Amino acid sequence: xxxxxxxxIAVTLPMISFAAGKDQGGYKKxxxxxxxxxxxxxxxxxxxxxxxxxxxxxxxxxxxEGLNTFAMTTGTSNCTNNPGDHALLMEQQVFVSSNYESITxxxxxxxxxxxxxxxxxxxxxxxxxxTLAQSNHAQIFGSEPNAALENVLGLIRQGNLSCDRV
Numbered sequence: 106x107x108x109x110x111x112x113x114i115a116v117t118l119p120m121i122s123f124a125a126g127k128d129q130g131g132y133k134k135x136x137x138x139x140x141x142x143x144x145x146x147x148x149x150x151x152x153x154x155x156x157x158x159x160x161x162x163x164x165x166x167x168x169x170e171g172l173n174t175f176a177m178t179t180g181t182s183n184c185t186n187n188p189g190d191h192a193l194l195m196e197q198q199v200f201v202s203s204n205y206e207s208i209t210x211x212x213x214x215x216x217x218x219x220x221x222x223x224x225x226x227x228x229x230x231x232x233x234x235x236t237l238a239q240s241n242h243a244q245i246f247g248s249e250p251n252a253a254l255e256n257v258l259g260l261i262r263q264g265n266l267s268c269d270r271v
Contacts, residue, residue, distance in 0.1 A: 193270055200226050202250040209246045209253075215239035227261070228269030237266050
């Protein structure tokens with residue numbers, strides 16, 4: 106097994122590239138290629154057959170050690186631009202869907218503990234968020250919870266409010 110690993114590393118090491126391009130969001134760009142995403146895609150950037158086959162072999166070996174499972178469950182497997190984004194969005198979706206009726210009612214009123222809590226989940230100033238939610242109530246609410254969250258996030262991203270967790 107050690108000999109096989111050394112051969113795989115010796116063959117693929119010259120093919121590894123450390124491209125450090127960044128997208129507009131400041132996150133590292135990656136081309137997963139036919140070998141897919143995974144920890145090794147951080148290092149093997151060449152999208153031709155030989156490097157991608159080497160990547161797949163290394164991912165297989167790493168998978169035998171259980172490291173790929175760990176990387177996938179912790180969000181460090183390079184399958185998203187920013188691993189924390191997915192967990193953050195999930196937290197926001199769970200909060201909104203669990204408290205949707207209260208948030209809808211309080212947004213219409215422009216105040217309430219659930220609205221303040223949602224502002225905290227989004228990293229917004231609670232008073233400014235309450236004003237935004239009340240003035241755009243018809244545009245935000247009236248559909249299912251995830252659509253309402255997307256509507257709120259859209260308004261925030263349009264520059265209507267500055268929030269740390271959006």
